[in-house]
Amino acid sequence: DAGVIQSPRHEVTEMGQEVTLRCKPISGHNSLFWYRQTMMRGLELLIYFNNNVPIDDSGMPEDRFSAKMPNASFSTLKIQPSEPRDSAVYFCASSRTGGGNQPQHFGDGTRLSIL
Amino acid sequence: QKEVEQNSGPLSVPEGAIASLNCTYSDRGSQSFFWYRQYSGKSPELIMSIYSNGDKEDGRFTAQLNKASQYVSLLIRDSQPSDSATYLCALTNTGNQFYFGTGTSLTVIP
Numbered sequence: 647d648a649g650v651i652q653s654p655r656h657e658v659t660e661m662g663q664e665v666t667l668r669c670k671p672i673s674g675h676n677s678l679f680w681y682r683q684t685m686m687r688g689l690e691l692l693i694y695f696n697n698n699v700p701i702d703d704s705g706m707p708e709d710r711f712s713a714k715m716p717n718a719s720f721s722t723l724k725i726q727p728s729e730p731r732d733s734a735v736y737f738c739a740s741s742r743t744g745g746g747n748q749p750q751h752f753g754d755g756t757r758l759s760i761l
Numbered sequence: 762q763k764e765v766e767q768n769s770g771p772l773s774v775p776e777g778a779i780a781s782l783n784c785t786y787s788d789r790g791s792q793s794f795f796w797y798r799q800y801s802g803k804s805p806e807l808i809m810s811i812y813s814n815g816d817k818e819d820g821r822f823t824a825q826l827n828k829a830s831q832y833v834s835l836l837i838r839d840s841q842p843s844d845s846a847t848y849l850c851a852l853t854n855t856g857n858q859f860y861f862g863t864g865t866s867l868t869v870i871p
Contacts, residue, residue, distance in 0.1 A: 679859070688863040689805070689849065702858070737804055747793040747812060750851075750859065752804040 648672070650753035652738050658759045664726040667756045669738030670719055679750060680713055680723050681737040689737075695721065728760045764788060767850050767862035775870050780837040782865050784850030787831070794826055794833045797849040799864065805849055809835060840869040 651670040659665060671678045679694040693703040695715045703713070710729070715721040725732055735757050739750040766785045774780045782796075793812055797805035811817045811824040811833065823836040833852075837844055850862040 689861045691859070691861075694859075747810075747853070749795050749807045749810055751807065755804050 650738055650740050650751055652736075652753035652756055654756060655754065656757045656759075658761065659728060660761050661729055662727045663760075664724065665728045665732075665758060665760075667723040667736050667738075667758070669721045669723070669753060671721070671738070671740030672751055673719070675740035675742050675751075676718065677741045677743060677750075678715060678721050679739040679741075680721070681739065682734045683737060683755075684734045692723070730760045733758055733760050763862075764854060764858075764860040765850055765852060765862040767865050769863055770866040771868055772865055773868045773870055774840050776840060776842060778840050778869075780840045780844065780867055780869070782835040782837075782848050782850075782867065783832060784834065784862055785832045786852055786854075786860075788852075788854040789828070789831060790855035791828075791831075791852045792855070793853045794824070795851040796822075796824060796833075796835045797851060797861075799847045799849060801846070805861075837867075842869045842871050845869050 653668045677696050680692040681689050683689045692705045693713045694701055698715045711725055713723045735755045737752050737755045739752045741750045742748040764787055796809040798808050799805045809822055809824040811826045814826050814828050817824045821838045825834045845868050847864040847866050849864045853859050
């Protein structure tokens with residue numbers, strides 16, 4: 647079975663530009679999570695969806711960040727406008743439930759650099 | 762108080778030794794516990810899950826859960842240089858929320 651698929655793997659752009667990260671969860675998983683990881687702050691949960699509905703977006707740092715899940719097989723995380731402090735690795739993960747006794751499975755991540 | 766606490770390390774052990782990684786948590790009602798391994802530049806990878814008190818063994822890995830003392834640990838027997846990575850403890854609490862610890866860096870010295 648295919649794992650969680652993220653694109654792009656790497657993104658380098660100038661500050662002020664719009665950035666869109668994409669994620670395809672594992673088929674049959676109904677929960678999807680977006681994380682950001684930096685050396686300073688570790689792994690931070692930004693938002694998670696259950697059955698395509700956003701459940702908890704309290705980790706989204708600012709209004710510049712938005713996430714959507716239009717269907718069960720696709721989600722996007724958008725940053726507009728981007729800033730250098732947004733540079734990090736962004737992971738998408740999915741699980742079978744809303745975070746209960748089922749573990750999360752991670753994609754390979756998107757390494758984002760904002761110049 | 763953080764939901765999950767881990768010693769960031771670094772922890773260094775010689776090859777062949779037992780590596781012991783520990784994690785404490787604050788929500789006594791937490792139900793499910795997981796250990797992830799993350800190699801540098803890679804994504805977290807699930808290696809163990811444990812749901813009830815006691816030990817759970819999988820190959821060289823043993824997860825231990827003590828709900829009364831609110832800690833969970835991971836033992837790696839016969840440590841290998843390929844075990845060098847950051848190990849993340851994770852759990853779901855009574856609110857069904859998923860939390861990760863900040864991770865412990867392990868280095869196995871040949």
